[in-house]
Amino acid sequence: MTNKFTNSFRLPFAWLTAGAACALSAFAGAAQAEKIVISNWDGYMPPDLLENFTMETGIEAELSVHGTNEEIMGKVVAGGGKGYDVLFVSSPFAEALNNLGLVAAIDHDKVPNASNLYDEAKELAHDPGNNYSMPYAWGTTGLCYRSDLMPEPTSWNDLLKPSDDLKGKVTMLSTDRWLMGAAALALGKSLNDTSDETLAAAKDLLVAAKQDLLAYDDATFYLKLVSGEATMVHAWDGWCNYGIGENADIKYTIPSEGSDLWVDALVIADASENKDAAHAFVNYVLGADVGVWVASNILYKTPNKAAMEALDPSLIETFPNMGMSPADLTKYEQLRDLGNGQKPFARTVTEIMAAQ
């Protein structure tokens, strides 16, 4: 869930290095076996995580960045997952990769740190029992707004049908699931409902809402709040925190109709030739210390109980949504893989984005 463009320019290099890594391991055989390739969004883990992992375990790891879930999904589907060991993806994509048989079953004996997870994080709807995915970060999607310029919004309709003084001062996420999610919640429908009626109603609502937007923005929305260009933005809670960090008048709220529970997870590529090393990496990321450090660096909640309990309390004071309890989080519906519903869903989103 990051910017579509900034990352794509690094990809040729990532591919080259990934290719070189494959070539090396093919030639050098066992000598290079302990080298794994991780794919993650740019900036979605602390920059020295891989270095520390290598220091601790002796396993070489390198990062390949993807800009979006769709991008890494496309590569993994096209290449059967070859060249990757561990992937960071949002849960519907983990689910889809699992349906396609592209991710490996997780051997819990090799991931003892999974015991650090909250109980709720072990029974997530997309993968109860964490059979093929381990949650890395989770949170909600809501409204991030300037409390000095407007009263607290209470409904998704405050975004979709903004009052006159907010017209042209709101932004929405354009990533399909969250764009449609705002409408589904406003309509009181399931986030995973792809029936014709719901899609048509969501389309009407979102095409009308488009007229009042400042812009669609999936990457810099919090900066628009800071600069005052926007007064309220559709935001992931962690990204709203980046805005709160720059201006304490920025606040995050979940409308009365609720939110989605999004989960970004780690999966191991079934094509990985270093599954033990991949498991070691997953285990390392689930460590309490690493979890603390992840949460305080990227300002996302992690499903890591040991880590969240060890967080500096001042962090939660500054960023109140970091303190949301797992019980509160998991009462929201998760985004699921839409399966065949993906076709009408994608067509509806295309029509919304194409509308004048």
Next chain:
Amino acid sequence: MTNRLKSVILLGPGLGWLALLMVVPCGLIFTYAFFERGIYGGIDHVFTFENFVRATDPLYLGIFLRSAKIAFLTTIIAILIAYPAAYAITLAPRRWQTGLLILVILPFWSNYLIRTYAWIVMLNREGLINNTLQGAGLIDEPLSLLYNNFAVIVGLVYNYTPFVVLAIYSSLNRINVETIEASEDLGAPAWTTFHRVILPQTVPGIAAGGVFVFVLSIGNFITPDLLGGGRLQMVGNLIYDQFLSARDWPFGATLSMFLIAIMMGLLFAQAVLANRAAGQRGQD
């Protein structure tokens, strides 16, 4: 070595490059357009014309039309800016010309994205332009300069005008000065000399630069996304989304084919124009 063998060897790398990076991908796109989408991207090998029917939906034709309109306006504005600039460079002393041309292409030394982001800083409601105008007391409320067609056209004109300057400069440079002197000697006023003697001889340059800008603009997706705020899609955004978000490769391929056809048509027209101009010069 025979001449034929020589030309095969010399043409080899170029033709191979074209075949591998142009013909094959276009062939793939052409094939994809006739299949159904897979659920997770890719294609299902089921033959269909559905993508073509869908692409002619007024919704998508409207996007083609809007993109063409924006690209056309961009082209006109770029030519209007570039012509005087190229003219001035041609008139400048010889030793300055290289330096001036380097200044024209200097922006290309930085990344397209960075150059486009710079316009966000200039145009936004708290940006350089609005702050300056407000500071000078010329406006009370900030102007909405960003996230609309205006901003998209500004971004495209800014990025592509240098190409037109170069194209027009090269055709201005090729004009035989004697034709201008002849016109003046025969008593033509400056304006008549320009529009009867100079302008017609630079039509190929204008066409080359113009077609180049139009083709690059109509397929652009970064500028409408960043400066247009993603609200007003151009055909480039529509295609981008089919491959990277909707995972509908066949529909994306069909739209690409329409776009490629438009571009090829224009490039062909430009080539005909250039050929005709070359032919005329040959007869002179």
